[in-house]
Amino acid sequence: MAAAAAAAEQMAEAVQSTSNLLQLMEQSSPAQDCFAKLPKNLLAKASLARNTGQVLHQLPSVISSLDAYMDNSLQSASQIKTVTQLLSNMEK
Known part of the structure; x- marks a missing residue:
């Protein structure tokens, strides 16, 4: 449980760091056209990673x-079949 939360937090931090790096590169790079094509909502991915x-x-x-619901449904189905046969x- 704690490991999953830690992994989700690390993923969110990685997305945040990547977003920050992309912003710096976008501001200082001659290849700004390439960066303009990258997702603008990268920060939204951080909460998605947590979720x-x-x-x-x-x-x-x-x-x-x-699984429990399906088991109960299957048991009910066999009971319904028995009632239907009865x-x-x-009627005969």
Whole structure:
């Protein structure tokens, strides 16, 4: 849990550092046309990295809940089949 949060934070810091570096290079480089084509919203990617880390942290519990729901659904399906057969037999 702490490792995932630390990894997400490091990713966000890397994006922030990259954004700062690109801004410096954009201001001082003769190749400004190339830099103009880079994403302007690079800083928005930092929060995306944090959110991705949170989602990845929650994913195992989501999968577990979905698995339990599917198990319950399958059990209900077999019970519904039994009830359907009983009703069918009653109609005969």
